[in-house]
Amino acid sequence: MASAGSNDWMGEIDRPNLPGEYPLGWKSDVAAEMLRQLDIPYVALNPGASYRGFHDSLVNYLGNRAPQMIVCLHEDHVVAIAHGYAKATDKPMGAILHSNVGLMHGLMGLFNAFCDRVPMMVIGATGPVAPEKRRPWIDWIHTTKDQAAMLRNYIKWDDEPRSVPGVIEAFLRGYQMTVTKPSAPVYICLDAGLQEEGVSGEITFPDVARYVPMTLPAAAAADVRTVVDLVKHAKTPVFMFGRGSREQRHWEARVEVAELAGASVMSSQRERAVFPTQHGLHVLPPMGSLSPAAKELLAGADLIVSFDYPDLQGTLRQVNRNTGAIAAKVVKVSLDHTLHNGWSMDYFGLPPADLAIMADPDAFAEQLRDELSAQLGGVKRWDGRSRRTWGEIGYSENADVELVSRDIEVALAEVRGERKFTLTHLSFGWDGRAYHWNDPLDYLGHDGGAGLGAGPGLALGAALALKDQGRTVISVDGDGDFMQGATALWTAAHHQIPALFVINNNRSNFNDEIHQEAVAKDRKRPPENKWIGMRISEPNVDIAALARSQGVEAEGPVTDRQSLLAALERGLAVVASGKPYLIDVLVKPSYANKLVTRGD
Incomplete structure (x- = not known):
């Protein structure tokens, strides 16, 4: 598994004083070891007694290194930090939330991360499931049945393992699911009583390289050929690039396919950078709400290809409230529907689509590029002249004083x-x-x-x-x-x-x-x-x-x-x-x- 990055630059920040190495001896050590096996470099947390066993494992078993704790003052920051890490890397970081009360503090951040479709390993805890292990008062109010019911509608998967093999599988499955596209956070709840039980017998950790994420789902060859045919016959195609990876090869593929197709490009200010905004085909600034020029561009298009552009219906509705009357052929490429469950309306309105393709937008862009290049003999339909309709702006008139x-x-x-x-x-x-x-x-x-x-x-x-x-x-x-x-x-x-x-x-x-x-x-x-x-x-x-x-x-x-x-x-x-x-x-x-x- 590729490294998620070193945290050695933190030097001696929060390093424990350990007289030697402690062997794996507690069930919480197993959970901590799984984070290390999965190459999770950091875990953000706000301390809580429900995971005190797990906390001890991170410090005194792993030495607070790989992963290193990032200490926060509020659970909302815990999740936001893991969210920001994922936005930059497309990889998960750990976020640890205390019992039900800490989880409730972090719920808004988890909703943000879910709507942003980022991977995240969220580890929670509940007070001892076995009632005889609960301390008076505090462990009772911090123990909940089916804790994940509070967030199940806006995560991808959850588990509450009850054994060492269950813990190992939960972390393997959780990592695989959160990284597989479309990404979203996963939640693993650790029973406080289980964490503090000793292990018996030999613990065998599987080779995590054999539990890799699913490959990016690509489009059917027939669908690719259909879109190529639409592109070849279009006079005013528009490519709308929405969600996309941070990989340079995917960035380059988007540019190449737009140039081959001769398509004008739109991107969203709400999403990550997916296309060079100074490129001659990026006709308008990254969009929030549509400008008059953007409405004119889409109204004049004879082909619109959406590469997982969020709220496609809301965007088209700003062009024509009756989106079904839009003249352009519309191709929608997305996997996002696999996360929709009806609780949240983050799936947005239902757009018209003459062809709806179930594929990862970056995988499809590479497929479309390759097929277009083959059919066009590598000759670009774009003539190289800039179509940008926007110029630079400067400081406001009174910037020297206000x-x-x-x-x-x-x-x-x-x-x-x-x-x-x-x-x-x-x-x-x-x-x-x-x-x-x-x-x-x-x-x-x-x-x-x-x-x-x-x-x-x-x-x-x-x-x-x-x-x-x-x-x-x-x-x-x-x-x-x-x-x-x-x-x-x-x-x-x-x-x-x-x-x-x-x-x-x-x-x-x-x-x-x-x-x-x-x-x-x-x-x-x-x-x-x-x-x-x-x-x-x-x-x-x-x-x-x-x-x-x-x-x-x-x-x-x-x-x-x-x-x-x-x-x-x-x-x-x-x-x-x-x-x-x-x-x-x-x-x-x-x-x-x-x-x-x-x-x-």
Whole structure:
């Protein structure tokens, strides 16, 4: 199994004092050993007595190395860190959640991770299943039957093993299932009583290389040939690239198939970088809500191929509310339906599809590329001329005295130069016309389920994954979002995880101001009252002080262009030295792009 990366850079952080090696002697040691066998490099956790046996195994049996604990102050951060790691690597990290109460704290993060279709090994615990082993009061309220019922609707699989062979199989199966596409978290609940039982007899661990994930499901050859025929006869094809892997070969395959097909390209700002945004076929900036130009592009298409583009129906509906009347032939390529169970509407509306192909979008892109190349003799249908309809944007008119959200994007583009940045999160004010994606790790996408507070944790997980890869991890968070996840910064300081946090601070829950304005106008009531119950002021939160109180260097509020550029350079220097840094940027409440409300 390929290595998930070393954690030796942490040096002696939280290393135990062990007089020697302890042999495997407890059933919790078996679970810990399985994490090591599966090459899980980190486990994020917030301590809890329900897994005290497992905790001891991680420390005194494994030596808190491979995997190394990442200590958090809240279970939501535990899951967000594992989520960020998966976004950067397409591989699972461990997330450990205490009993029922810790699990409930982490549920929002798990919903985010499920909606984002990332792999994750979540290990939970319940108080002793055997009642005679329960301590008075606490073990009773922390013991639940079928604990996974709380999250079964938004994970891929769960188990609660009752024996050593059961533990071994649970970890093997869980890893295989979470990594197999489409990915989603899996949950293994360890009985506290079982953890603290001694082992008897010899324990045999299987060769994990014989329990590999399933290969990427490809399309039937006949379906590939049908799409090739559609492409060859199309005059205005559009390829919509949605979910995709971080592998460079898949990035290159998307570019090659678009050039061969001569297809205009759209990608989503909600998903990870999947196509170079400066390429001549990437007609528009990465989309959130559709611009008029995007609607015109799709309305004029005679073929639309969706490579697992989330909310395809909602996107097409912005072109024509009666999506069934869209003139283009629509090809939908996705495996996502295999995760749909009806509890959550994260499967979105049902789009029209003249051909629905059950295949991994990256596997299909390679198939389509190869067949197109063979039938076209390697000659591209794209003539090499750029179709981009968008130009660069600069700073706002008053940026020398007052900043708006897009100024952060422009400033990051300016200081970037030849440096490699990985953006792990964007605020709602991101425009998309100043800062470009050049490779799969330039941008890691939205938080998945739109659950607030994930931004800081996502950045830390990505920074763990990308340490020593010559990339600077940057998270651009709204102030309301950030403050719900602010105590993740203690974890950054404690473990010396280098990441730059840029806070887009409009001192408001501004997204909801837009909604309140829409409702007031619809009801013919005064929209100027939209701010009430929304503003985060009187008093203003000292965000930089909040960071410094947890051991993270910080500055702000920054209020103008020159100060912002200088702050970014200072922050980048600190991060390059191996430490986290935060910049509080005060911005005027505004959005670069129109927010779609229910009235639209």
